[in-house]
Amino acid sequence: MKEFNRINREVVYKGAILDFCKDEIITPKGKNVKWDYLKHKGAAAVIPVMEDGRIIMVRQWRNAIDRFALEIPAGGKESIDEPTIDCAARELEEETGYVADKIEFLNTIVPAIAYSGEKIDIYVAFDLKKTKQHLDPDEEINLEVYSVSELIEMILNNEINDAKTIAAILTYYHKYINNNN
Structure with missing residues (x-):
């Protein structure tokens, strides 16, 4: 495939957690186009697995959707x-009040691949x-504990819509629980 070439990136708004940029791109056909881009320094999320196999989840208010959401800890x-x-590890302790003796990488997601560089x-x-x-001064987090099967059911019933949580729980299930089938 031919390359797209970015010839300019202008930060038009600098926010607390992301920058809004205007990119100028030359397409492989030579067309000059402008695209929006959200610059983000990156994040991490974690699935806290209890000794009995259940997972600690956080329920917190999310302004973007104007309601509480059930998620894995992240920041x-x-x-x-x-x-x-x-x-x-920091977000695990901050949000849940737990530390882990063992933390393993699961996967990387790009939640808004069309317009954001967040990974x-x-x-x-x-x-x-x-x-x-x-907790941060603006955080109110309730902890809830679920089995993996309960979480998958909640995903399938559209009770969990957070992309990182869905990707994490389904990948965890296939890698750690259902890896022999």
């Missing part, structure tokens, strides 16, 4: 250079130890 990297495994590395946390939640 943005503090800097572009922060390793995502460190971000995942979320997803991890699985095992051997959890209870500590204390360290």
Whole structure:
């Protein structure tokens, strides 16, 4: 395939967690086009697996959808250079009040591939130890615990619509639970 060439990227708005950019692109056919681009420093998410196999989920208010959402713990990297495994471990403790003796990489998703550079590395946390939640001042998070089968049922019933959570739970199921079938 022929290349698309970005000839300019202008930041038109700098936000707290993302920058809104206008890109100027030359297509393989020589056409000059303008595309929107959201610049994001990246994020990490984690599936906290309890000793009995159930998963700790967080329910929190999401302004973009104007309601509470059930999700796996996640958050943005503090800097572009922060390793995502460190971000995942930090978010695990901040949001759930647990630390893990073992954290394994699961997958990477790009939740809005058409217009955003955000990448979320997803991890699985095992051997959890209870500590204390360290919520941000604007966070209100309730913890809920579910079996993998309950979470899959909630995904299929459209009760969970968060892309990172859906990708994480289904990948976890196929990699760790149903890997012999």
